Amino acid sequence: MTVIEARDVAVHYGGIKAVDGVDLALEPGRICGLLGPNGSGKSTLLAALTRLVPLTRGTLLLDGAEYQNAAPASLARRGVARTFQTVRLLPDLTVAENVRLGADLRRRAPAGVVDDAIERTGLGDVVRARPGELSYGMSRRVEIARALATSPRLLLLDEPTAGMNQAERQEISELLRRLRDEGLTQLLVEHDVQLMIDTCDDLVAMNFGAVVAHGSPAEVVTDPDVQRAYLGKKWRAHA
Amino acid sequence: MIAWYEANVVLIQSMFISLLLALSIQVPFRAGVFSLAGIGSYGIGAYTAAIVTLQLGWPPFAAIGAGMLLAAVIAYLLALVLARLSGLYLGMATIAYSLILSVAVINGGELTGGAQGLFGAVSDLQTGHVVAVAVAAVVLLALSERGRPGRWIDAVREDPELAVSVGVPVTAIRQLSFVVGGLLGACAGAMNTLLRTTVTPEEVGFHLVVLALTMIIVGGSRSWAGALIGAVVFTWLPTVLAFVGEWQTLVYGVVVAVAAIFVPTGILGLAQDFVRRLRRPALPGGRP
Numbered sequence: 001m002t003v004i005e006a007r008d009v010a011v012h013y014g015g016i017k018a019v020d021g022v023d024l025a026l027e028p029g030r031i032c033g034l035l036g037p038n039g040s041g042k043s044t045l046l047a048a049l050t051r052l053v054p055l056t057r058g059t060l061l062l063d064g065a066e067y068q069n070a071a072p073a074s075l076a077r078r079g080v081a082r083t084f085q086t087v088r089l090l091p092d093l094t095v096a097e098n099v100r101l102g103a104d105l106r107r108r109a110p111a112g113v114v115d116d117a118i119e120r121t122g123l124g125d126v127v128r129a130r131p132g133e134l135s136y137g138m139s140r141r142v143e144i145a146r147a148l149a150t151s152p153r154l155l156l157l158d159e160p161t162a163g164m165n166q167a168e169r170q171e172i173s174e175l176l177r178r179l180r181d182e183g184l185t186q187l188l189v190e191h192d193v194q195l196m197i198d199t200c201d202d203l204v205a206m207n208f209g210a211v212v213a214h215g216s217p218a219e220v221v222t223d224p225d226v227q228r229a230y231l232g233k234k235w236r237a238h239a
Numbered sequence: 240m241i242a243w244y245e246a247n248v249v250l251i252q253s254m255f256i257s258l259l260l261a262l263s264i265q266v267p268f269r270a271g272v273f274s275l276a277g278i279g280s281y282g283i284g285a286y287t288a289a290i291v292t293l294q295l296g297w298p299p300f301a302a303i304g305a306g307m308l309l310a311a312v313i314a315y316l317l318a319l320v321l322a323r324l325s326g327l328y329l330g331m332a333t334i335a336y337s338l339i340l341s342v343a344v345i346n347g348g349e350l351t352g353g354a355q356g357l358f359g360a361v362s363d364l365q366t367g368h369v370v371a372v373a374v375a376a377v378v379l380l381a382l383s384e385r386g387r388p389g390r391w392i393d394a395v396r397e398d399p400e401l402a403v404s405v406g407v408p409v410t411a412i413r414q415l416s417f418v419v420g421g422l423l424g425a426c427a428g429a430m431n432t433l434l435r436t437t438v439t440p441e442e443v444g445f446h447l448v449v450l451a452l453t454m455i456i457v458g459g460s461r462s463w464a465g466a467l468i469g470a471v472v473f474t475w476l477p478t479v480l481a482f483v484g485e486w487q488t489l490v491y492g493v494v495v496a497v498a499a500i501f502v503p504t505g506i507l508g509l510a511q512d513f514v515r516r517l518r519r520p521a522l523p524g525g526r527p
Contacts, residue, residue: 050404052400052403052404071403072403072404073402073403073406073407073408073409074406075404075406076403076404076405076406077406081404081405082404084400084401084404088398088400088401090390090393090394090397090398090401091397092393092397092461093390093393097390100390101390101391101394101405102405104387104390104391104405104406104407105405105406130515146405150405150406
């Protein structure tokens with residue numbers, strides 16, 4: 001059974017078709033990457049999957065049960081966590097408190113879940129800092145830590161390595177793969193194609209709100225439609 | 240000390256009533272809900288307490304409770320009706336609610352005493368009771384600013400979309416802030432009526448909106464402490480400014496304008512920033 005599934009999902013804003021007829025299915029314990037140029041509908045699809053925008057049409061399934069009418073806040077309780085395209089931290093709270101906000105979901109969060117999330121994301125030295133005192137890359141890590149503190153079964157990540165240097169990106173890639181090996185299903189939106197190839201088990205390419213290719217990373221980056229729309233020909237040699 | 244207390248007992252009572260009034264809008268503001276419905280609730284509490292005391296002879300805490308209950312129910316219904324509004328639009332709608340109430344009591348006939356209001360609502364409510372209620376309210380609100388409830392309310396105010404993504408019941412918290420604001424406003428109004436034994440339409444009019452907003456702007460809206468600062472400042476400021484005579488209103492205006500422009504987080508925010516700067520450690524991975 002799939003963890004999460006979108007069937008013929010569309011999100012239209014007036015005449016603009018941000019997402020139009022997308023089918024997507026995430027298998028348990030795998031990392032699926034969403035590729036595509038800016039404005040292709042990746043973030044809107046994430047917002048639709050997390051019920052932050054209403055669907056124009058389509059069906060959403062979580063563990064096989066429809067949830068397109070569910071309250072957004074209920075998804076976190078069902079094990080769906082996400083990060084956002086722009087850093088969204090509470091400015092008056094410390095790093096530790098921002099991460100704890102994720103664990104607040106449960107009255108009795110598993111012991112050590114906050115410490116574990118902080119340690120895994122390398123935030124141990126800045127737990128008392130406030131977001132305004134952090135670099136962009138560190139702020140991104142706090143977002144990931146907060147999502148992990150919800151003890152998710154499914155993690156949706158919207159450009160989690162934006163603003164990070166190459167070494168930091170590598171660290172995050174390794175973290176995501178470790179989490180995958182522990183059974184955490186993930187949907188990853190990124191513009192760093194090499195990171196996507198190194199990290200993801202499957203890739204889905206979008207353009208103009210629709211899926212133009214899906215398959216293994218090698219298949220997708222060599223797909224002529226994907227190269228034309230987004231990648232260019234240099235990825236032919238890589239694959 | 241006793242002589243000072245006896246000379247200033249009315250101001251002391253006013254300070255604690257003002258504190259509850261300021262809290263009635265600070266609570267929704269803290270949750271990011273720009274609601275001034277607490278002012279309308281003040282009027283509901285004030286008139287309900289007077290009516291049940293005069294007509295039914297209820298004891299003070301039953302009269303206060305009746306006002307609070309009625310205001311809470313109306314506040315909840317208002318929260319449902321105004322759920323789609325936010326920001327200035329919500330502020331305007333809730334001011335309208337307060338103004339409609341003040342018009343309603345003028346036209347309420349014998350029940351509300353019309354333009355003259357109600358007189359003779361005598362009770363045995365004491366200053367100590369008012370202080371105890373205000374302290375209890377402050378303790379409960381202070382607890383709500385800590386730990387899980389505090390983080391949830393911060394999340395609802397700062398970023399509702401983020402809040403729902405981590406499972407925070409945003410709608411319920413917003414509705415609760417309406418209801419708690421209603422309870423506090425009604426409590427303030429009811430106690431003021433029972434202390435003074437009278438209530439008139441002027442006492443529940445637009446000037447209360449200005450007073451409550453002023454206290455929160457100058458004191459700070461992020462914490463109960465801001466409401467306390469505002470209540471203390473605006474209760475005792477007239478006494479301090481007595482020497483400027485007829486220029487008092489102008490000085491008032493300047494104080495509010497300066498606070499709004501240069502200290503948008505209020506005196507409380509200023510103090511918190513100062514303490515943070517003193518405590519700030521050097522951070523690895525911080526901004527260069």
